[in-house]
Amino acid sequence: MNTPAIKDLLYKMADDQLILGHRNSEWTGFGPVLEEDIAFSSMAQDKIGQSQALYQLLHELGEAEPDTIAFTRNAEQFHNCQLTELPIGEYDFSLIRHFLFDHAELIRFEMLANSRYEPLAQLARKIKGEIKYHVMHANTWIKQLGNANEESISRLQNSLEYALPYALGIFEEGAHEEALQSEGIFPGEKAVMEEWKKRISERIEQTALRLPDFSQLQPVYGGRKGQHSEHLQPLLDEMSEVFRIDPTAEW
Amino acid sequence: MAYTEEEIRHWLEEVKDPEIPVLSLNDLGVITGISVLENGKVKVEMTPTFVGCPAIDYMKSDVKEVLAKHGVEEVEVRVSFDTQWNSNMISEKGRQALKDFGLAPPPKHNLIVELDILEEVECPNCGSHNTDLKTPFGPTLCRSIHHCFDCKETFEQFKPI
Ligand SMILES: [Zn+2]
Numbered sequence: 001m002n003t004p005a006i007k008d009l010l011y012k013m014a015d016d017q018l019i020l021g022h023r024n025s026e027w028t029g030f031g032p033v034l035e036e037d038i039a040f041s042s043m044a045q046d047k048i049g050q051s052q053a054l055y056q057l058l059h060e061l062g063e064a065e066p067d068t069i070a071f072t073r074n075a076e077q078f079h080n081c082q083l084t085e086l087p088i089g090e091y092d093f094s095l096i097r098h099f100l101f102d103h104a105e106l107i108r109f110e111m112l113a114n115s116r117y118e119p120l121a122q123l124a125r126k127i128k129g130e131i132k133y134h135v136m137h138a139n140t141w142i143k144q145l146g147n148a149n150e151e152s153i154s155r156l157q158n159s160l161e162y163a164l165p166y167a168l169g170i171f172e173e174g175a176h177e178e179a180l181q182s183e184g185i186f187p188g189e190k191a192v193m194e195e196w197k198k199r200i201s202e203r204i205e206q207t208a209l210r211l212p213d214f215s216q217l218q219p220v221y222g223g224r225k226g227q228h229s230e231h232l233q234p235l236l237d238e239m240s241e242v243f244r245i246d247p248t249a250e251w
Numbered sequence: 252m253a254y255t256e257e258e259i260r261h262w263l264e265e266v267k268d269p270e271i272p273v274l275s276l277n278d279l280g281v282i283t284g285i286s287v288l289e290n291g292k293v294k295v296e297m298t299p300t301f302v303g304c305p306a307i308d309y310m311k312s313d314v315k316e317v318l319a320k321h322g323v324e325e326v327e328v329r330v331s332f333d334t335q336w337n338s339n340m341i342s343e344k345g346r347q348a349l350k351d352f353g354l355a356p357p358p359k360h361n362l363i364v365e366l367d368i369l370e371e372v373e374c375p376n377c378g379s380h381n382t383d384l385k386t387p388f389g390p391t392l393c394r395s396i397h398h399c400f401d402c403k404e405t406f407e408q409f410k411p412i
Binding site for chain 2: 035038039041042043046048050051052053095119122123125126129130132133136138177211
């Protein structure tokens with residue numbers, strides 16, 4: 001097995017989950033309705049738990065302990081796409097991000113369920129069932145608010161146009177794409193993206209929203225290589241504050 | 252002192268899901284393997300219901316504690332995803348226990364959960380199927396929230412996964 005390629009894949013997936021999980025958790029206590037407050041908190045808990053399981057696979061491949069990986073790196077050592085680190089903004093942005101990201105995530109884990117790297121395949125079979133609920137949740141609200149009234153439609157439309165170039169950044173290719181494909185570990189970012197475009201288009205067509213022409217969009221890349229917006233480091237500082245006080249503490 | 256697998260499984264009946272104290276880990280289906288090694292050491296394999304389930308650590312130490320109480324000194328509990336848990340693994344006894352607890356048991360599924368199986372869930376209060384899903388995210392990761400049009404009660408379901 002191509003260990004450097006697998007590590008690369010695991011890092012970007014785990015970092016996406018951890019960072020978006022923490023962003024989602026910022027809705028705790030602030031959701032527009034209690035139900036949404038609980039939904040974003042639950043999804044945060046799922047995602048942070050999933051990131052820990054992915055960091056555990058990295059640990060088994062010789063990397064540091066999950067908590068050490070999660071809490072002691074700086075922004076330039078993180079491989080999450082920039083979409084996940086953006087501040088939660090207004091509810092419409094968080095909903096659109098959740099919709100765009102989780103569709104990609106579900107496809108990724110569905111594909112990884114057949115990976116020849118068995119530990120990841122096992123975990124993917126488990127995680128895809130959980131992410132399915134996240135996608136269901138996003139679809140329900142996109143359909144409802146994407147057809148509701150002028151204000152909700154125009155807010156979602158603006159957020160969609162803002163978020164899409166970042167969403168394309170999810171599929172930034174790494175140095176190991178070919179190795180991952182030829183070894184049957186992962187079918188590659190392009191494969192995920194093609195399926196993703198199909199699925200989100202189907203959903204958007206059921207609403208009053210319009211999907212811009214993808215070929216006119218400039219994807220925001222860099223996240224996978226450790227290039228981030230100014231929003232990531234403050235989030236990491238906040239996340240790791242407790243851990244850094246006493247890294248040896250048992251929780 | 253040698254133990255049989257059946258004895259171990261029987262003793263583990265005492266270990267309950269901390270979030271649903273009427274449900275044993277056996278009935279929940281999260282004990283995926285028990286082996287008694289030649290040196291008397293006992294190995295228990297477990298898998299979490301949800302990857303981010305915070306209860307798994309409690310369950311793990313409860314398993315050790317209960318077995319220690321029965322004199323099993325050397326216990327290794329391994330948590331893995333070798334067997335991936337799904338809600339079909341809850342036993343019939345477990346499903347009844349959930350109902351008695353006021354929690355609708357998860358509908359059996361073919362491992363592909365679609366939105367429609369979350370609609371018209373049987374109300375644990377009155378038995379009606381005239382219900383709808385309010386939100387797939389409840390007070391814990393494993394519960395969804397539903398509303399019954401007949402008895403007008405809101406109820407929770409252990410959600411299918
Ligand atoms: Zn009822």
